[in-house]
Amino acid sequence: MAEPAEKKQRAMAPDATLSSQFEKYAAELDATNEKRERLVKASRDATISSKKVIFLIHRINEASKQTLLEQAERDLAYIRSTHISRIARELQGIEYWKLRRAYSPGLQEFVEAATLVEYCKTGKFLTLENLNKTFLEMKDASATPFIINVEDYLLGVGDLTGELMRLAISGVANGQRGVSQFVCSFVQALYEGFSLLFYNVDYGKDMNKKMETMLQNLVKIETTCYSVHVRGSEYPESMIVDSLEQQDIVPGIHTSF
Amino acid sequence: MAEPAEKKQRAMAPDATLSSQFEKYAAELDATNEKRERLVKASRDATISSKKVIFLIHRINEASKQTLLEQAERDLAYIRSTHISRIARELQGIEYWKLRRAYSPGLQEFVEAATLVEYCKTGKFLTLENLNKTFLEMKDASATPFIINVEDYLLGVGDLTGELMRLAISGVANGQRGVSQFVCSFVQALYEGFSLLFYNVDYGKDMNKKMETMLQNLVKIETTCYSVHVRGSEYPESMIVDSLEQQDIVPGIHTSF
Amino acid sequence: MEQQFESFRQQLDESVVVREQLRSIVSDLDSAIRLMHAALLPLYHHSSIEAIHKAKGHISEFQRLYTKLGEVLKSCPGEYYRYHDHWRNQTQQVIFLLSFVNWLEFGNLLSHGEVESLLDLQQKEFFVDLEDYLIGLCNMSNELPRYVVNQVTAGIYDCPKRVSLFLSDLYAAFRILNLRNDFLRKRFDGIKYDLKKVEEVLYDVQIRGLLNTSSQLASTVQPSTDELMQLQ
Amino acid sequence: MEQQFESFRQQLDESVVVREQLRSIVSDLDSAIRLMHAALLPLYHHSSIEAIHKAKGHISEFQRLYTKLGEVLKSCPGEYYRYHDHWRNQTQQVIFLLSFVNWLEFGNLLSHGEVESLLDLQQKEFFVDLEDYLIGLCNMSNELPRYVVNQVTAGIYDCPKRVSLFLSDLYAAFRILNLRNDFLRKRFDGIKYDLKKVEEVLYDVQIRGLLNTSSQLASTVQPSTDELMQLQ
Amino acid sequence: MEQQFESFRQQLDESVVVREQLRSIVSDLDSAIRLMHAALLPLYHHSSIEAIHKAKGHISEFQRLYTKLGEVLKSCPGEYYRYHDHWRNQTQQVIFLLSFVNWLEFGNLLSHGEVESLLDLQQKEFFVDLEDYLIGLCNMSNELPRYVVNQVTAGIYDCPKRVSLFLSDLYAAFRILNLRNDFLRKRFDGIKYDLKKVEEVLYDVQIRGLLNTSSQLASTVQPSTDELMQLQ
Amino acid sequence: MEQQFESFRQQLDESVVVREQLRSIVSDLDSAIRLMHAALLPLYHHSSIEAIHKAKGHISEFQRLYTKLGEVLKSCPGEYYRYHDHWRNQTQQVIFLLSFVNWLEFGNLLSHGEVESLLDLQQKEFFVDLEDYLIGLCNMSNELPRYVVNQVTAGIYDCPKRVSLFLSDLYAAFRILNLRNDFLRKRFDGIKYDLKKVEEVLYDVQIRGLLNTSSQLASTVQPSTDELMQLQ
């Protein structure tokens, strides 16, 4: 407001001034929107491909286990190197948070798939640290290493419990009765972790809803374990182990059961 | 429970007993349902025909007024002698209230049409008593005279205000500026009547909602009157009356304006 | 116009008085239902005969209250369905209680006519609406899976067979009805789930060959005719 | 366990009794409100003095009912806010009616204290909650645009000016309050729309040069002090 | 008008201050609840004694926070129910936790008075509303089916029997209350489903003859009196 | 302008007529479905061949009604999806019935094309939407656990094996579809629970060594090819 005279003058031809101003704004908005569109697309591709990996895992049986796990790992590597690196290359500085809503769903689904594959392979929890190690060589537009932030990671892990529930139930459906107990302990530990994590942080509706869904999934797994246990309890243990031999897809069941 | 022995016996062939019992129930339910279907159909026909009468009224202009009003009265008589008498003939005793939900919409719409026609013809309110006089010769299935009950009547009158609102606004749209003021006074009186009617009776959501709608309609009419008045107030009265001559469809405007 | 509305008001006010009376009677009916229901609770742990006996003691209170309802309606003939909503829920629960107790005693279905007799509704001022009767039966059906589970837990192994036969007859009987897509239809769908649950219990009992081990116990629960005579 | 629950039952039943009493009084309050409201309706077509006069006749009924509310609450000290929901809406409407009538008579705002005096609430068992008072004022504000529109239609052209001044004072006064993002805040936003609407009417009147044509009429509507004296 | 609204502002601001204080305390209460809840989670897989022990450690935090709530309310006597909504949910969860832990230890119901003692609420500024207490009990009931399922999976076969007896007593006790058709009534209906679910588990255990196989294990989970003494 | 709008009115009225026609046919379809469903009920206690035979008798009614639907749609070519909601639910139930009966007879899955043949839908005016077909298959899957439980109760011990093989094939086939998170995916998840339930029954039967005891009985239920020939 230092130069009112100049402004007064400008007001005489407001149309031109306004237009040039707004053309600048339009350019900026368009650039952002186009970038957002590209991110949404990359995210959607990452989601679809990750979902396919998850479907693959659900299709595993004793015979196909080795082959399909290898296939899943190759698929994950492919998602990283194509879709996620496309996301990384679009971002720099503040855009990482500004456009998060556009790409976050894809990353979450990727976390879900990656942690599921790791669990099926090793029976262990893929930590955020280890997950981010797989991105070490991926750089964003300003050549900063790309990482998945803790919120997206946790949201993805929240969904993981849904897939684990499916695994536990279809394990029983396919006669692999030990799977459910093994999965149950793991999900109980996950739920406990989440409970303590958010004890003094209110992460709003999203997280509360996810916690509720997790609990529902956990209860479904527990009920499955219960029915396996109760049904099995009528017979001598040897008989059961017999009928279960070599049917497990998750490693380490026998030791834990 | 006086004859347990007989019952014990019956229990031996439960299928047959149950079937014959339920066949009786089925017959009763079917009869009621079929009657209900016929009533719904008659009611729907009454609704459609009444709506057509209402549309007819909205199509009235100075030239067509006499013809169309006569047409409307003929239509109303036809609805009475066909659709409504079909309703009456189905009912007897407790069925009047039992099946009310099936036929009530048609009666309400008929009340709406009949009171609208009377208002356009005479500028007066068609009372329930006078309306029921037109049914004097109509008998229900047990030869009792058929009547419209006060609830259906009032619900129909509640909707009438919506049509009056349309009349007031399209009166202005068509240059008949006196109509709105005349209608306004009438609807204000109706609203006052309803207000006092329900002062100590809670007729639930339905009536409360209808009262709210009536008030909205009234405010729309008042706003229309206001804009006519304010716009007209700039000019000498003679000039306005000039531009209004012989354009009214509602009688008695000039005296009331 | 004022005069007109004054006459409307009179007509409406009359129905308000009737409603007040009905509300008060139905509130008593609620209490009676709660008491009879509570009397049936022991059914799920210990002796059933005593529970049935105690529960039946509340029927006379139902009779008294339905008589009062009939009297109120006598003052407004033909308007049963105008006020139907006031007692609808309660009547459905009454049907549930009466038909459940009757099944416990005799193992058969209490008919619509028998319900009206039990409630002393011979006069024509008041009756039991047919749909209410049928919904009451659905309520009874919904209670049976729990009953069966508890009976088997208590070692009464022939119970599921009897209940499964009764329920599949009831289910087939309901199928005779031409139910449209309404509330009753949904409730009827519930019978299917009850039946399924009972069939699963029957399966459990059957596959373990438990059925023949309990004939002796069962007779003590399904009370003998002699005992029932004494109840009346 | 039974014994403990028996005592719970007594406590719950007591509060049910209180609620029943409150409900009955508040239902009468509802009727009184509707009657006073209806008495004000003629305001929108003919003479306002008579309407105001008739409306004020209902205030004594309010006094009677609020005294009864106070008596019920005397029996459960400290529980005003436990039962607040029972009379909240009604009290807001009472405030609306009282402050509207007061504005019609005197053109100024009825204060919180004046409301309590008008309702005979000097004892401390019962009082008017401050938020209810403020929401009642919002309700009054919401009524004013309709009032103004009808007054202008009736040829009272100075009305919009008076109302617009009153409303903009009220709007400024509400701005003093530190309203958080809650219900009251939303209602207060409504005052802005009322004001805008009234300003538009004032604009219509002004632009047509009507303001000076009605000074004579206006005086008959905003009743003279003499007339008002007689009303009291 | 300005002056009056200035005083309104002060009054509203005061209640805002109270609400801020309450919100801050209740937010801590929330954390304490989540922590105690989390402490109980191991109950569903491993040893329960340790979990109970750890959970009880959080009670002193509850005492501290309820004392603070009492102090805030001391500054606005008679307004307990004005601010009731602030702590209502949390208090219901606290009741749930306390009564659950108490049942795990002693197998009986924590009474209303015992809850207030446990929370150090002897002063009369603050108390536990009766309905909140009862809803808290419903919450506990809702947790029991899951508990039973996991106990049976862990081989503790006598658990369903104990829980089913406790729940049917609780259900019968609630039946004594004259619940109207409100929120509490709905929650109470939930107890019936919990009971039904637990009865089904009991049935599963019974029909497989598992009940007698676990007497040894069970004693290790329902901690002995000696162990419990040490906990206190 | 009038003329043009007169023709619009005709077009709008025509679509109302089409809807009326569809509603009437679909209501008949509802009845036919109910009757065929009822004919299948005996399947759960006694001889299945007769039930299948009786049920198949209703297929010609389906053909008649779908032909009528096709005729109505012939009058408005290309508007199948405009009116799809009218017959969607019913078609899903028809698929359920046809594919269930087919499985009972031949033990394999009725293909999409076979459904259309069975319903005489060779003309292109009418067809079965693919999603409706798949949802109908989910409905069939939901029915199988109950069927298996009842068969085993009736001593047909080889039934669970056959059903479990069929269901796991079906489950595997659905997994090919890459369903996104919508209604169909949820219904598909249900197949897993059905399979789980059937697996549990199979487990019960296997572990008790019952599998080989029933080969003789089973043959009477899965009707022989000769018998089936006669049915057609």
Add this chain to the structure above:
Amino acid sequence: MEQQFESFRQQLDESVVVREQLRSIVSDLDSAIRLMHAALLPLYHHSSIEAIHKAKGHISEFQRLYTKLGEVLKSCPGEYYRYHDHWRNQTQQVIFLLSFVNWLEFGNLLSHGEVESLLDLQQKEFFVDLEDYLIGLCNMSNELPRYVVNQVTAGIYDCPKRVSLFLSDLYAAFRILNLRNDFLRKRFDGIKYDLKKVEEVLYDVQIRGLLNTSSQLASTVQPSTDELMQLQ
């Protein structure tokens, strides 16, 4: 079974592809609409002929895009209404623009058939749904009051008369339709308000005797036939 489901998967995936294609075309349609709309803006201050001319330049883009829509639908014959929601809103806006421009040029209503010609929709794969056409006309009606107000402000005093005649014809035409109480009826009610507003402007102009002062100006706005010839 696998093979069959593989083909199902392809079919489901194909409909996803169709939707993707439609979405992309419709997004272009959105841009074209925005541009044509922008081209009409100068209409409200300066010369209208140029604006109309410029706006009409965008019609060929519409043709191109609707042709593309038709081509996509050619690949899935009979599924117009399956995907209708994708282009519904946009088509209504296109109707608005075309019929508005047509009225500006010729002063009459663009018929349903003329719309389809303008959009090159002679093939039968794609057409304009009748309800969409009618809603588009409502949109045009809603624009006319603003147009009239601005024209009069600019001194074009014969505009209100022309618009009022056109709108009352349109209003009368819509009344022929016997619209039931749905979305279209509400939109049609809006025409009445538009007509009322235009009538008020006409009244202002008439009563001030301005009507005859502008015949000269008007001719410059309602472009002469010669000029229009050149536009085409």
Add this chain to the structure above:
Amino acid sequence: MEQQFESFRQQLDESVVVREQLRSIVSDLDSAIRLMHAALLPLYHHSSIEAIHKAKGHISEFQRLYTKLGEVLKSCPGEYYRYHDHWRNQTQQVIFLLSFVNWLEFGNLLSHGEVESLLDLQQKEFFVDLEDYLIGLCNMSNELPRYVVNQVTAGIYDCPKRVSLFLSDLYAAFRILNLRNDFLRKRFDGIKYDLKKVEEVLYDVQIRGLLNTSSQLASTVQPSTDELMQLQ
């Protein structure tokens, strides 16, 4: 796993601290906005220069608070958008106030860059999001119809012309933006209604030939350059 979750918690806790700081600053911002807004209220009755002068006095407080916001964000570089929701609404209101005051003084649009200068946001830690700037402009547009109505009522007849030109330029400028179907798009649609309202006022003034009667008055309201010099 516990260790893992402990590290998650640390990361999350950091953001909680930042949020607390932001909340406190933004609450102060709210107060500053309310005060500046209140200072502008007299604009609607009496002299505007004084109101503008007073309002501008609050800008320095904005500067102070935005500087504080910038400092908080300096501690978490690149995370502006992580916390954007905290100040979004407030910033939009600030834009509204600044651009409105600027328009009152100079009659032109305050550019995005000028806003940032006014708020002392030359550092790169903090800036004004472009969409927030544009929404702020929409808010300003929404205020203008009320301003125009009041100005005309006060006899400033050239105001509608100036505002209508400004708004139609603004509307055209917004049209340049490629707005997708989002929040900003809806807000932008609002500008059209504002423009329409202002055009109607302009029409009222024009048709009554009032425009030339007020040039003298107008100059006192649109303050002269000299006066404005003194304000700075």
